[in-house]
Amino acid sequence: xxxxxxxxxxxxxxxxxxxxxxxxxxxxxxxxxxxxxxxxxxxxxxxxxxxxxxxxxxxxxxxxxxxxxxxxxxxxxxxxxxxxxxxxxxxxxxxxxxxxxxxxxxxxxxxxxxxxxxxxxxxxxxxxxxxxxxxxxxxxxxxxxxxxxxxxxxxxxxxxxxxxxxxxxxxxxxxxxxxxxxxxxxxxxxxxxxxxxxxxxxxxxxxxxxxxxxxxxxxxxxxxxxxxxxxxxxxxxxxxxxxxxxxxxxxxxxxxxxxxxxxxxxxxxxxxxxxxxxxxxxxxxxxxxxxxxxxxxxxxxxxxxxxxxxx
Amino acid sequence: xxxxxxxxxxxxxxxxxxxxxxxxxxxxxxxxxxxxxxxxxxxxxxxxxxxxxxxxxxxxxxxxxxxxxxxxxxxxxxxxxxxxxxxxxxxxxxxxxxxxxxxxxxxxxxxxxxxxxxxxxxxxxxxxxxxxxxxxxxxxxxxxxxxxxxxxxxxxxxxxxxxxxxxxxxxxxxxxxxxxxxxxxxxxxxxxxxxxxxxxxxxxxxxxxxxxxxxxxxxxxxxxxxxxxxxxxxxxxxxxxxxxxxxxxxxxxxxxxxxxx
Numbered sequence: 229x230x231x232x233x234x235x236x237x238x239x240x241x242x243x244x245x246x247x248x249x250x251x252x253x254x255x256x257x258x259x260x261x262x263x264x265x266x267x268x269x270x271x272x273x274x275x276x277x278x279x280x281x282x283x284x285x286x287x288x289x290x291x292x293x294x295x296x297x298x299x300x301x302x303x304x305x306x307x308x309x310x311x312x313x314x315x316x317x318x319x320x321x322x323x324x325x326x327x328x329x330x331x332x333x334x335x336x337x338x339x340x341x342x343x344x345x346x347x348x349x350x351x352x353x354x355x356x357x358x359x360x361x362x363x364x365x366x367x368x369x370x371x372x373x374x375x376x377x378x379x380x381x382x383x384x385x386x387x388x389x390x391x392x393x394x395x396x397x398x399x400x401x402x403x404x405x406x407x408x409x410x411x412x413x414x415x416x417x418x419x420x421x422x423x424x425x426x427x428x429x430x431x432x433x434x435x436x437x438x439x440x441x442x443x444x445x446x447x448x449x450x451x452x453x454x455x456x457x458x459x460x461x462x463x464x465x466x467x468x469x470x471x472x473x474x475x476x477x478x479x480x481x482x483x484x485x486x487x488x489x490x491x492x493x494x495x496x497x498x499x500x501x502x503x504x505x506x507x508x509x510x511x512x513x514x515x516x517x518x519x520x521x522x523x524x525x526x527x528x529x530x531x532x533x534x535x536x537x538x539x
Numbered sequence: 540x541x542x543x544x545x546x547x548x549x550x551x552x553x554x555x556x557x558x559x560x561x562x563x564x565x566x567x568x569x570x571x572x573x574x575x576x577x578x579x580x581x582x583x584x585x586x587x588x589x590x591x592x593x594x595x596x597x598x599x600x601x602x603x604x605x606x607x608x609x610x611x612x613x614x615x616x617x618x619x620x621x622x623x624x625x626x627x628x629x630x631x632x633x634x635x636x637x638x639x640x641x642x643x644x645x646x647x648x649x650x651x652x653x654x655x656x657x658x659x660x661x662x663x664x665x666x667x668x669x670x671x672x673x674x675x676x677x678x679x680x681x682x683x684x685x686x687x688x689x690x691x692x693x694x695x696x697x698x699x700x701x702x703x704x705x706x707x708x709x710x711x712x713x714x715x716x717x718x719x720x721x722x723x724x725x726x727x728x729x730x731x732x733x734x735x736x737x738x739x740x741x742x743x744x745x746x747x748x749x750x751x752x753x754x755x756x757x758x759x760x761x762x763x764x765x766x767x768x769x770x771x772x773x774x775x776x777x778x779x780x781x782x783x784x785x786x787x788x789x790x791x792x793x794x795x796x797x798x799x800x
Contacts (some may be wrong), residue, residue: 256769257764257768257769258768259766259767259768263764263766263767263768264766264768266541266542266543267542267544267632267766279768279770287780287781288770288773288781289773290773290775291760291772291773291774291775291781292761292771293770293771293772293773294761294762294763294769294771294772295761296589296590296591296761298588299587299588299590300590301590301591301763303763303769303771305769305770305771308770308781451587451590452587452590480587500590500763502764502768503591503592503763503764503768503769504582504590504591504592504763505582506544506632506764506766507544
């Protein structure tokens with residue numbers, strides 16, 4: 229008997245915010261979406277997380293800013309962005325026309341800056357949520373990254389939550405000794421969800437000149453090389469913290485994405501893969517659907533956190 | 540202008556010298572839109588190492604749906620491309636970036652160094668096709684050794700350009716830098732187009748500035764995406780602001796670049 233072919237249900241939710249599917253683009257790898265309009269049907273994406281925005285425009289770091297490493301890349305872009313005013317006036321009109329959810333990644337030098345940014349973005353039509361990059365240095369605390377001290381990460385979270393009624397996702401840095409403690413501190417600060425991982429700090433050296441390959445000396449490692457580390461952290465956090473987790477780190481195929489979902493991620497973000505395969509997100513959406521059919525699962529929600537451990 | 544991701548089939552791969560080869564790809568959608576000075580991002584192999592695509596200036600589009608790339612083997616990615624055989628495919632994104640703007644009523648100097656010669660052939664061929672009555676095109680080619688530029692020099696001559704050659708080892712043309720014959724001819728030129736190593740472009744741009752001749756440069760940089768998203772391909776602008784090679788360029792007016800830092 230022929231079974232009725234019904235496309236699997238790919239919808240997921242984070243708090244009150246629903247997504248057509250769990251596939252999002254990672255901040256900093258997809259510009260402001262328009263850059264990929266010729267290569268991706270943007271309307272099909274679960275969400276776009278735009279390039280990180282600060283209160284004022286930032287020029288970023290001197291070149292060289294990127295270097296390829298085995299199955300990965302290092303970047304030290306230096307948070308170059310157009311600033312919140314131009315983001316709203318120049319970039320939002322296009323994004324507003326996309327059917328996908330729009331998540332605005334924000335960054336700042338101080339807790340006050342995060343709050344002011346959040347206020348400015350709240351109420352802007354077309355913005356569905358904020359993602360808080362806490363991997364930036366806290367200028368008032370000697371440049372220690374917000375995301376490496378649980379109390380500071382929690383304070384940023386509270387500050388953003390107090391300034392907006394948009395859903396708040398806090399993006400965690402993996403460059404910490406205890407990712408679960410950091411995640412818990414942010415959850416206790418009121419975050420609606422967590423996204424992880426941001427890049428792993430690394431470096432590369434030109435042996436001929438004995439100079440660093442990046443002008444900034446060190447940079448963030450991303451790409452397939454980081455996937456096992458990201459998956460481990462997502463699993464640990466999803467297993468121990470009650471708010472939803474968005475998995476990020478080296479996802480380039482549907483199989484990668486499904487691994488993160490099984491580990492407990494409610495959604496995933498595709499990052500570096502957008503660079504080498506601009507159509508990666510659509511292929512991943514289709515591939516997740518195919519996987520669910522193969523596995524006889526009616527909904528993607530049935531595989532989230534379905535990891536089987538032991539007997 | 541539309542951009543495409545196109546699985547392109549290798550028609551021929553021609554070795555020009557020990558380190559230079561020319562890849563002819565069936566890439567009708569990209570070729571139909573391409574302008575001289577624009578580039579493509581080519582995937583090198585199908586594994587995760589090397590991970591990123593490599594940027595290449597478009598070398599030629601003859602109107603038959605093919606797209607030609609002139610490539611110098613410098614590392615793992617370009618070696619993989621050199622090993623491609625006819626019938627195999629290579630995934631391309633393009634055409635990307637902003638190209639040259641040539642005024643056919645002015646005498647032009649085209650200065651190419653090494654693999655930077657690539658976009659200049661396309662520029663001459665398109666100028667011939669589009670403006671049959673155009674003013675003279677003087678081509679200045681520099682290479683490490685004669686083998687690198689011999690055939691290219693002949694091809695430029697065959698399509699009506701006057702050609703001056705210079706090689707580091709003196710095995711073809713004059714020995715020394717290509718900027719020497721260029722400087723001697725500069726007084727006759729009204730616009731200049733350059734692509735090559737940074738030092739060569741800086742020297743050419745400086746000569747043009749002194750002679751008050753407009754100069755367009757085609758820049759090269761490492762980049763991850765070619766689409767304006769990674770923001771990795773930064774160069775210092777003369778006004779203190781950064782330019783991104785993929786989006787603002789790769790062709791930019793020379794005066795926009797901070798050549799001396």
